[in-house]
Amino acid sequence: MSDGYTPEMLELIKRVEASRPQRLAQARAGNDFPAMSLEQRKEVLNQFHPDYTTEGRRVLGIGPNKEEVLPEELVDLLESRSIIESVNPDLSKPDMETDVLVIGGGGAGTAAALTAMQEGCKVIMATKLRQGDSNTVMAEGGIQAADQEPDSPYYHYLDVIGGGHFTNTHELVAAMANDAPMIMEWLESLGVMFDKHPDGRMKVRHGGGTCRKRMHSAGDMTGAEIMRVLRDETRNHNEQIKLLAFSPAIELLLDNEGKCAGVILHNMETRTYLVVKAKTVIIATGGTGRLHYRGFACTNHYGATGDGLVMAYRAGAKLCFMDSVQYHPTGTSYPEQNVGLLVTEKVRGLGAQLTNIEGNQFVFPLEPRDVESAAIIRECLGLEKGITTPTGRPGVWLDSPMIDLLHGEGTVKRELPAKHIQFKRFGIDIAKYPMLVYPTLHYQNGGIQIDEQSGTDIPNLFAAGETTGGVHGRNRLMGNSLLDILVFGRRAGKAAAKAVKAGIKQGTLSLDHLTQYGQTLSETGLDRGVKSPMILPNYAIDEVNRRRWDVKSPII
Amino acid sequence: MPNENKQINHVAMVGDRTIPPKDARFIEIYIMGQRYKVPETLTILKAMEYVGYQFKRSCGCRGGICGACGTFYRILGDHSIYTGLACQTVVEPGMILAQSPFFPPNRADHIGILDSKMPPDEHIATLYPEIFRCVGCGTCTRTCPMGIDVMNYIALFKRGDVLGGAKESFDCIMCGLCVVRCPANITQMKVGLAGRRIAAAQLIPRSEVTKKRAEQVRAGRYETMLAELGQMDREKLKEIYTSREREPNLSGPGEWMPKDQSHL
Ligand SMILES: Cc1cc2nc3c(=O)[nH]c(=O)nc-3n(C[C@H](O)[C@H](O)[C@H](O)COP(=O)(O)OP(=O)(O)OC[C@H]3O[C@@H](n4cnc5c(N)ncnc54)[C@H](O)[C@@H]3O)c2cc1C
Numbered sequence: 001m002s003d004g005y006t007p008e009m010l011e012l013i014k015r016v017e018a019s020r021p022q023r024l025a026q027a028r029a030g031n032d033f034p035a036m037s038l039e040q041r042k043e044v045l046n047q048f049h050p051d052y053t054t055e056g057r058r059v060l061g062i063g064p065n066k067e068e069v070l071p072e073e074l075v076d077l078l079e080s081r082s083i084i085e086s087v088n089p090d091l092s093k094p095d096m097e098t099d100v101l102v103i104g105g106g107g108a109g110t111a112a113a114l115t116a117m118q119e120g121c122k123v124i125m126a127t128k129l130r131q132g133d134s135n136t137v138m139a140e141g142g143i144q145a146a147d148q149e150p151d152s153p154y155y156h157y158l159d160v161i162g163g164g165h166f167t168n169t170h171e172l173v174a175a176m177a178n179d180a181p182m183i184m185e186w187l188e189s190l191g192v193m194f195d196k197h198p199d200g201r202m203k204v205r206h207g208g209g210t211c212r213k214r215m216h217s218a219g220d221m222t223g224a225e226i227m228r229v230l231r232d233e234t235r236n237h238n239e240q241i242k243l244l245a246f247s248p249a250i251e252l253l254l255d256n257e258g259k260c261a262g263v264i265l266h267n268m269e270t271r272t273y274l275v276v277k278a279k280t281v282i283i284a285t286g287g288t289g290r291l292h293y294r295g296f297a298c299t300n301h302y303g304a305t306g307d308g309l310v311m312a313y314r315a316g317a318k319l320c321f322m323d324s325v326q327y328h329p330t331g332t333s334y335p336e337q338n339v340g341l342l343v344t345e346k347v348r349g350l351g352a353q354l355t356n357i358e359g360n361q362f363v364f365p366l367e368p369r370d371v372e373s374a375a376i377i378r379e380c381l382g383l384e385k386g387i388t389t390p391t392g393r394p395g396v397w398l399d400s401p402m403i404d405l406l407h408g409e410g411t412v413k414r415e416l417p418a419k420h421i422q423f424k425r426f427g428i429d430i431a432k433y434p435m436l437v438y439p440t441l442h443y444q445n446g447g448i449q450i451d452e453q454s455g456t457d458i459p460n461l462f463a464a465g466e467t468t469g470g471v472h473g474r475n476r477l478m479g480n481s482l483l484d485i486l487v488f489g490r491r492a493g494k495a496a497a498k499a500v501k502a503g504i505k506q507g508t509l510s511l512d513h514l515t516q517y518g519q520t521l522s523e524t525g526l527d528r529g530v531k532s533p534m535i536l537p538n539y540a541i542d543e544v545n546r547r548r549w550d551v552k553s554p555i556i
Numbered sequence: 557m558p559n560e561n562k563q564i565n566h567v568a569m570v571g572d573r574t575i576p577p578k579d580a581r582f583i584e585i586y587i588m589g590q591r592y593k594v595p596e597t598l599t600i601l602k603a604m605e606y607v608g609y610q611f612k613r614s615c616g617c618r619g620g621i622c623g624a625c626g627t628f629y630r631i632l633g634d635h636s637i638y639t640g641l642a643c644q645t646v647v648e649p650g651m652i653l654a655q656s657p658f659f660p661p662n663r664a665d666h667i668g669i670l671d672s673k674m675p676p677d678e679h680i681a682t683l684y685p686e687i688f689r690c691v692g693c694g695t696c697t698r699t700c701p702m703g704i705d706v707m708n709y710i711a712l713f714k715r716g717d718v719l720g721g722a723k724e725s726f727d728c729i730m731c732g733l734c735v736v737r738c739p740a741n742i743t744q745m746k747v748g749l750a751g752r753r754i755a756a757a758q759l760i761p762r763s764e765v766t767k768k769r770a771e772q773v774r775a776g777r778y779e780t781m782l783a784e785l786g787q788m789d790r791e792k793l794k795e796i797y798t799s800r801e802r803e804p805n806l807s808g809p810g811e812w813m814p815k816d817q818s819h820l
Contacts, residue, residue, distance in 0.1 A: 027805075028806075030804060030805065030806065032805075038794070038798070129612075129613075129615075129616055129624070130616065130624060132616075132622065133617065133624055134616075134617075134622075137616075137617055137621055137622045138617050138619055138621055145766075146769070147763070147766040147769040147770075148765055148809070148810065149765065149813065150803055150812055150813050150814050150820070152769075152781075152819055153773065153778040153781075153782060154778060154781045154782065154785070154819040155819065157782060158785070158796060158797050158800055159800075161785075161793065161797070162797040166790050166793060166794065170785070170786040171786070174782040174783070174785070177778075178773055178778055178779070181769040181770040181772075181773050182770045182773060182774070184763075184766050184770070185766055185767060185770040188756070188763060188766065189670070189757065190757070191669075191670055191752065191753030191754065191756040191757040192756060193722065193726065193752050193755065193756040193760070194756075196760060196761075196763065197809055198761075199761060199764075200760065200761025200762050200763050201764070201765055201809055201810075202763050202766060203809075204809075206805060211800040211802045211803065212802075212803045213803050213807075219726060221621065221726075221727065224621050224622075228749060229749075229752075232749055235663065236666050236667045246612060246613070268612050269612065290572075297572065298572070299619070301616055301618065301619075301622065302611070302615050302616055302617070302618055303616075336597060337597070337599055337644075337646060341619050342619070417726075417727050418620070418621060418702075418727065421620075421702060421703060421727075422620055422644070425644060536610060536611075536612070537572070538610060539572055539573045539602075539605040539610075540573075540605065540610065541573065541574065541606060544607070544608040547608075
């Protein structure tokens with residue numbers, strides 16, 4: 001099935017088909033396209049990676065990361081006032097109280113909630129959308145863990161830190177690599193259906209930047225499978241883990257000693273606000289793809305607006321590596337309906353190669369992601385050997401038909417069922433025709449700074465998952481994020497429970513930090529009347545925005 | 557749904573916003589009965605945003621995997637009911653659509669399903685006896701946006717083939733469209749979920765190598781090795797990194813071992 005492609009595109013695909021037999025023969029003989037040296041990597045990054053250029057960045061003028069040059073869209077949110085700054089709510093009678101309050105119902109938040117519950121704590125989990133509407137469900141490719149004979153946490157560590165250009169925080173990488181096999185054991189015991197050999201051994205593959213095969217998967221729905229099982233497990237404990245959906249957190253509460261002491265939640269449906277007092281708070285709000293840095297399309301879910309960063313930053317927590325963003329090398333650039341959506345790295349892990357308009361391979365398919373992305377951008381914008389779609393988007397071919405040819409008929413359908421369906425809907429059979437791809441905004445490498453027990457700068461405030469930074473340094477390898485969120489989600493749950501058990505004395509609740517933050521904004525002239533967190537993106541077109549008159553509506 | 561977040565409207569966003577090409581053809585669709593003109597080729601989700609909806613419910617991953625945006629529709633003049641995911645279905649002229657923001661699913665308590673003494677098939681039958689009331693109409697299968705043969709996996713569970721049901725239901729994104737349509741009030745997605753968890757925990761062998769490695773970790777085997785890496789200067793670290801041996805792509809499970817085995 002190919003009627004999804006235009007005749008012009010089909011004509012170009014013939015060149016990919018022409019070079020395929022030779023590329024296949026080389027792949028079978030184990031002759032890969034040569035990987036880049038560290039020098040070559042540096043060169044292509046400096047010239048073509050969006051992180052390494054100066055456009056779209058600005059100096060941040062407030063808070064613990066003052067003076068850092070960060071993406072403009074993020075600086076806009078950080079240099080802004082709280083939605084409730086002028087309200088002054090009564091904090092003396094909280095609406096709810098709990099031991100542990102988890103903000104976010106993705107993988108990190110759910111793992112944290114389960115762990116804190118197992119340690120005997122009462123948990124409230126507040127999520128913006130439904131539990132599981134998250135980046136976690138979207139993870140297709142897999143999760144890394146060094147559990148096979150030729151591998152060990154030592155090599156996993158090396159791959160992570162090399163992939164991150166040796167900038168990663170040592171303690172976090174060591175914790176993650178070491179916990180990984182235990183995480184797999186935990187998931188298996190909860191009934192996650194991983195891809196396995198008949199004897200129970202999990203199937204493993206290479207990922208970009210790995211020296212051993214340690215990518216575990218559950219079809220091409222690894223994140224969804226993990227998420228639906230973890231979610232089901234929390235539903236088994238409805239009383240100990242109270243779920244408040246469609247109720248995003250909008251600010252943290254501190255006590256008069258500056259310790260974290262709860263949150264303000266916003267019920268989006270009744271438009272009411274709740275004061276929740278908590279002995280400990282765990283931020284697990286995920287990433288920032290929906291800020292659309294520099295107008296890039298993104299792979300993230302609808303709620304990835306960086307709320308946790310904003311709340312934590314206003315309360316005084318330091319962020320790290322926020323200038324470093326991951327562009328996934330293979331976002332869809334055709335058909336238009338799928339633009340920005342991820343084509344998992346597993347496709348390359350299974351042997352699909354990237355080729356240019358001439359059908360020639362131009363890069364080792366499994367370079368670290370930033371290098372791979374920069375190489376694709378160079379091929380299209382620097383060397384002008386990319387393909388242009390009917391809507392004017394650039395792209396290169398990802399030769400997916402190689403997969404069936406290398407591993408047998410039916411492999412694409414079996415190993416990549418969701419992707420196969422997604423393209424089939426628009427008339428393209430990816431087992432028979434290559435896909436057109438271009439880098440897309442994918443992952444926030446940086447975030448709230450944590451220690452190896454998921455603790456932040458603020459006492460009794462913990463953070464886990466994509467909203468944190470340090471473990472991946474300046475570049476994350478595929479499969480290490482699903483791992484990261486579970487390792488540090490569990491560690492956060494444990495650390496919070498430990499703090500609760502040790503006994504927590506709380507002073508009076510306060511939102512003074514918001515007032516002070518607002519004052520600083522006014523004094524420094526940074527106040528542009530913006531308010532945050534963003535909560536939901538606004539995709540209305542100009543025409544609609546014009547009709548949304550700036551008046552108080554009589555309808556709540 | 558009015559826009560709640562007026563404050564940040566000025567933040568420029570083009571990433572996912574629709575900018576129809578100048579010569580775009582417009583078509584008429586009906587969103588919950590109301591007529592709107594939208595550019596053709598948009599997905600239902602983007603068409604609704606185009607006319608001014610800001611989603612709270614019925615929008616999650618926007619990539620066809622979270623199951624939040626299940627949608628029912630008819631086409632003017634056609635008596636059939638169609639289903640699809642709003643983020644994956646392209647608008648058609650005369651489409652009359654409504655999303656399913658929530659539906660009360662029956663979920664049995666899944667506590668103890670992982671290590672129960674009851675045989676897996678009996679367990680499923682006890683948790684969800686309503687599967688035996690399946691009338692075999694096949695509406696679930698026709699409704700599924702993932703192309704799953706839903707009726708078949710329910711049949712497999714009925715027959716006691718829990719592993720078969722688990723595999724057949726694997727692609728389920730739990731959108732619940734089949735559940736809404738089922739005349740026997742079966743909650744297919746929950747049956748599949750329970751079946752998969754039971755199958756993975758009880759019917760599929762556990763991974764021995766994983767267990768062994770986890771035990772090695774718990775015994776502290778890698779702590780000194782990892783601590784040493786933390787002490788190492790960057791040049792030395794780079795040297796070890798660049799000289800690490802790479803496992804061949806096509807080696808079978810447990811087949812290949814590196815020359816240097818001092819850090820395994
Ligand atoms: C398309 C895609 C594919 C990926 N593939 C892989 C892969 O193959 N392997 C891998 O390891 N990683 C992969 N990743 C990365 C990985 O999935 C994510 O980094 C990870 O799942 C993030 O988990 P999290 O729990 O930190 O955040 P999320 O899973 O995003 O969860 C965050 C949760 O917080 C909620 N939230 C946000 N703001 C608020 C608020 N103010 N109040 C309350 N709740 C809030 C959100 O709604 C959401 O439920 C992929 C990511 C994407 C987008």
